[in-house]
Amino acid sequence: MKPERNAKQALAMIGRWKSETEGNIAIIFALLTIPLFLLMGFAVDLQQVNTSKNRVQYILDSAVIAGAREMQAGKSDEKIKKYIKNYFESAMKAQGNNVDCADPVSTIVSDSQDISVTVKCDQPTSIMHLMGTREIAFGVTSASTYGIGKVDIAFVFDVSGSMYGSKMSALKDAADTAIDVLIPEDDDGTTGEVRISMASYSSMVDAGDDYFKKVTNLNPSRTYYYTYTDRQKVGEETYCRRYRRNGTCRRWGTRDVYDDVEVTESKTINNTCVKERIGDEQFTDEDPGAYAWIEAAEAYGYMQNGRVKWYEETCNPIGPLPMTSNRDKLFDYIDDLNATGGTAGHLGIAWGWYLIAPDWDTVWPAGSDPYPYDEPDSAKAMIIMTDGEFNTQYDSSEGNSFEQSQKMCDAIKAEDIKVYTVAFNAPKAGQQILAYCASGDDFAFTPESSEELKEAYTKIAQSISDLRIRY
Template sequence: MRNYGGLVHAVGVFARHRGGNFAVLFGLTASVLALAVGFSVNVTQLYNARSSLQGVVDAAVTSTARDLTTGVTREADANASVQAFLDANSQAGILPADQIVMDRLIVNRTAKTVRADAHVDVALYFPIFNMGDMKRVAASTTALYSDKTIEVAMMLDVTGSMGPNVWAKTNKIGDLKVAASGAVKDLLDNNIDPKNPRVRVAIVPYAEAVNTGGLADSVFVETKGGPDLPPPVDAPVSVSVTLAPDKCATERKDKDGYADTSSDGPFTSRWDNNGKEYLAKINRDDHMKTCPTPELIPLSADEDKLLDTIDDFSAAGVTAGGIAAQWGYYMLSPSWRSTIVNAGLSAGPANFDKRKVAKVAILMTDGQFNTAFAGGRGAPNSQNAGQMSRGNAEGICGEMKRDGIEIFTIGFDLNDPTMTVTERDQAKSVLQDCSTADTSSLKHYYEAATGAELKQAFDDIVRNIEKITVAK
């Protein structure tokens, strides 16, 4: 205490020794400090007001752009929509209540943008210099909207490892049903007119093969010791008819027995090594053992039909990820439109046109791709089924991305202790390679350890599909 007392005494002596100069100096210093503090407070106040205003305008314009995209709001009503949002949110934060003024709103039909300019007059806490009592703060936001339609193909793993595990107390197929059903509902909620849906979803359950359901006419059934190609188109009817034990399909094979990764329709003409014309149907390999029970559903806006299919999922079989990617590609390819239409299943996929349609693939698995019946041309003959499956999947994903399809992938429970480190790494690698490259604002590869995380991954992907980018 005596030390502090000595310091106070010394300051007093210094002040008395300098006469009245110290008091004058102290007064000047205090005035400068007060002005600095006041200016700092004003700057902070204006910064916070501008930040708050920008946030409100961003949200108003983004919300309106999203409503324009989904059809909730018409272009003629965009002004009222933004103003209503500003009015509803001007009570929040540090902004003066009901004082946000929208200076202009521009809906650019060519660029598909919504731009709003707004301002608010802020009463300063410390009016100093020539700042006056009020200061105007302005903000501007431009958001994109779209009249694109959306087509989503969901390739979902229903293999045996997805089944309930009493010891681990898990039910991955149940978790998948919840997550996928929620995604379908959220996607189709964007449809205002059921007769003219903006969003359609295809479901491709897969295991060792894909159950083609109503598209079974597109399948060529191999026989033991028989050819890998369908018979020539001019072959006798008796030769061209083979009874199918089920509706499943594996890879499509080319004339040399390699996997044909193209998205061509099944009734496209091909020529064998003898110059004979045949149809490019999809093989059902004679070595295939287990046909998944759930059937694929081509693009549809029928929510009940899609949800019923997911609800009927059951787990069995091994993981043919390359076959899954192949059928997801078919469901988004316009080359399959006539086949799907002729089967009476739906209107089929639209043409590839980024200006008019967004095509999205979601590939989900809980493990390593380990099954294939044909490898890619040029691959080493020493490849095993897993290597072929992963190679085919990556090749098909590359084709999809070149066609403008956005690919999201989900690895579910990939850290399962029953998997080896190699299996885990290979599973993650193929999913990362298949997915579209991430951007600063858009994530494409997800890992989920639990059912809750799986649902969150699907929820995030649905939001990303409808993501609106705000350019400030």
């Protein structure tokens, strides 16, 4: 019985201890709750500050980019500062932040094209104000250097028949706007070097009088032949028209002799239209030397109603414009665009690449030779446009125009060329290939109206300008 009595006594002692200490534990817990609550409150407030700081940083970075664009447009320092201030305040208001920020302070060094902007803000607290801290101050800084880079750009225009009329007018207006953004009228060259080239395509590409022989090893004026078999008179023979009874000839006559004769007719054409590249270099930017020719347009003879007819391959006669910073040349090229023919999109993509490809410096004139891919402080960009689906090809051994375009775009993007695409009121197939070619979702545009087309080209031009802004 003794062990049972010891156990009862132990339980009684625990009960008395519990009743005597229960009040003390409650007091200790209550005292600990206050600092724990404040600690959690501090964490919440600090997290809010961090979130607000990141948001303000993003807005300030955007304001600096906007200011750099104003610098590109040749605005004065005071106008740039005012623009940055208005941009920042408008963006903050649109975000609905409860952060109280002072006016951004901008510093501009015109000689080096540097912009530095600092803003100081106060974040109201949620919990810490109970301890007397009503706000937490933080600062954000953003800076950029503009105009230290070189940009080689290729515009690629669809000038097939479906672009006739209002579509072509809208394209010209949008392209002019892009030129104004990329090379402002009062640009004195201190903001870096922007060179723009242009190519257009329809059923083929016109290589241009100055470049056709370099890429085909043929002359613009060339002769094609068609050989066929024709039954022709080859002579005459004497024959007896009337015999005597004894078998001798009473009256002699002559008649024509006919035989199958090979006949060759010729057709001389004079154009500078080209088709796909042939050989192992079909999807590269290798120099178009003697072993990497590009196929030229041809003429084909055929028989119709006993006579030879000729079919001549032709294209929209708009040759390429090698890279230039001359606004007048660019505007003139755009003005001369016209619409006719099919849509060989893979050829347009190829020639857009050739215009900015370093190895093609043997083709283009001095001053238009592209920079090497690894040129310091440089970038390359292409803008590919269509309003239809790619439906014309000549060499199908590598697939149709859609499939050849995919291979070409893969090779272009592998060289870190930024590819922007514009599918202007295009069908699904046209949108699909341009989405594939684009450097990302943000690089692919699908405008449906002339206003949206102009907006797309403006955004692309601004984005390309941003390639020259360094943080």
